[in-house]
Amino acid sequence: MPELPEVETIREFLVEDILGKTIKNIEIKVPKQFVGDPKKIIGQKIVAVNRKGKIISFKLKNNYYLSCHLKLTGQLIFAKKQNLVFKNKIPFNKTKMLPGNTTRIILSFTDNSLLYFNDLRKFGWMKVAKKPELPKGVDVISKDFSVRYLTDVIESAKKPIKLLLMDQDKIAGIGNIYANDALFLARIHPMKKSNSLTNNEVKNLYKKILYVIKEGLKYNGTSDEAYVLPDATIGKYQDHFKVYGREKLPCIRCNTPIKRVKHSGRSYFYCPKCQPIRI
DNA sequence: CGATTCCCCTGATAGC
DNA sequence: TGCTATCAGGGGAATC
Numbered sequence: 001m002p003e004l005p006e007v008e009t010i011r012e013f014l015v016e017d018i019l020g021k022t023i024k025n026i027e028i029k030v031p032k033q034f035v036g037d038p039k040k041i042i043g044q045k046i047v048a049v050n051r052k053g054k055i056i057s058f059k060l061k062n063n064y065y066l067s068c069h070l071k072l073t074g075q076l077i078f079a080k081k082q083n084l085v086f087k088n089k090i091p092f093n094k095t096k097m098l099p100g101n102t103t104r105i106i107l108s109f110t111d112n113s114l115l116y117f118n119d120l121r122k123f124g125w126m127k128v129a130k131k132p133e134l135p136k137g138v139d140v141i142s143k144d145f146s147v148r149y150l151t152d153v154i155e156s157a158k159k160p161i162k163l164l165l166m167d168q169d170k171i172a173g174i175g176n177i178y179a180n181d182a183l184f185l186a187r188i189h190p191m192k193k194s195n196s197l198t199n200n201e202v203k204n205l206y207k208k209i210l211y212v213i214k215e216g217l218k219y220n221g222t223s224d225e226a227y228v229l230p231d232a233t234i235g236k237y238q239d240h241f242k243v244y245g246r247e248k249l250p251c252i253r254c255n256t257p258i259k260r261v262k263h264s265g266r267s268y269f270y271c272p273k274c275q276p277i278r279i
Numbered sequence: 280c281g282a283t284t285c286c287c288c289t290g291a292t293a294g295c
Numbered sequence: 296t297g298c299t300a301t302c303a304g305g306g307g308a309a310t311c
Contacts, residue, residue: 001304032287054305071305073289092290102289121288123305159282168306175305225303264283266304 002070003054004140004173005216006227006235010076011051013230017078018115019049023060027106033119034105036128040064050132052139053172057132066126067133068117073226074124075102077116086232091225092120120226137172140213145171147206154194154202161197162190162268165209174209177222180269181242182208189275190268191261215240243269 002010022045028034041060048059056076058066068076077090077098086096093100098116105117105126117126127133138144153170154161165171165179174182183190185208188201197205221227221235224245228234238245242252247260251271261268 069305072303119288120290121304123287166305265285 001072001175001177001225002074002221002227003175003178003216004213005178005237006221007051007054007056007070007173008141008217009220009235010230011049011056014056014076014078014115015049017230018046018058018109018113021046021109021111021113023107024110024112025108027108028104029099029106030104030122033117033122033125034127035125038128040128041066052132053135053137053168054175055133055135057134059132064128064130065132066128068126069124069133070119070227071121071123071125073102073120075116075118075226075228076230077118077228077232078230079114079116081112082114088228088232088234090118090232091223091228093118115230118226135168135172137168137170140171140173140209147203150206150209151199151202154197157194159194160191160263160268161188161194161205163264163266164194166266173213176266177237177241177244178209178212178216180244180267181212184243184269184271184275185211187274189277190270191263192277212242243271245269 023041026038026041044060044062046058047061050057054069056068079098089096090100092102099106102118102120103116104119107115138149157164162179162183165174186205188205216237219236219240220229222237223234224238243258246258246269248257251258251274254273256271256273259270259272
């Protein structure tokens with residue numbers, strides 16, 4: 001599921017691929033996934049490729065923005081021309097060519113290159129508006145995300161710390177993978193009440209959050225499901241998971257089997273020995 | 280208001 | 296083999 005490292009990796013690739021290009025046409029195959037007036041983007045040059053949290057926004061020459069959220073299974077894949085055969089299999093698509101069975105929206109540019117928005121589960125969206133769609137929270141890799149800010153947010157919340165880390169209205173960019181892994185490295189139980197963390201725990205957690213996000217970026221994100229880079233290659237952070245996705249596998253630190261519990265419809269992964277609920 | 284559940288969707292998987 | 300029920304999950308809406 002695309003979180004900050006995945007979306008930032010996509011953004012960096014798209015700066016190379018489509019920044020400065022002019023949109024020739026848009027084909028919307030699933031109308032519910034596109035919000036706004038598609039005519040507003042036709043003939044417009046892309047003058048910036050931005051990101052905040054998990055949302056990517058293309059700024060257009062006419063000052064409109066095309067924003068995109070990939071949710072669980074969204075993909076943004078670039079092709080220099082039609083009928084391009086990709087070297088890699090595209091997850092959840094039957095062939096190595098696009099458009100595929102999960103292609104929902106297609107942008108074409110005046111140089112005949114294309115950007116495909118694929119999304120198996122149809123939860124993602126694109127939106128055209130005069131302003132970019134922005135999460136309220138502070139972006140994790142912006143300079144506004146400080147120990148001070150994290151402390152303020154944590155001290156004023158009672159909910160489980162993992163839920164807080166994933167709250168996009170507070171901190172933008174962290175999802176289930178990096179929240180679970182950061183808490184493991186910080187040796188904090190994911191269900192621990194936010195306002196029960198000590199100052200040292202918060203400081204340490206801050207470091208571990210930045211560490212796992214940087215690890216995610218270093219490996220071009222996590223491709224354990226649908227996520228691929230815009231060139232259809234895969235990220236590799238899944239080979240470096242700390243606890244996420246490791247239910248019943250030995251803890252990388254103490255060999256204790258990793259536990260997985262469900263709460264509020266989401267999975268919590270943790271090592272019962274390294275992350276005791278009481279400290 | 281805070282906490283929890285439902286819902287959107289479809290491929291993978293388990294159960295019979 | 297083949298059909299059916301269950302599950303995963305970001306985030307907004309509905310409900311408790």
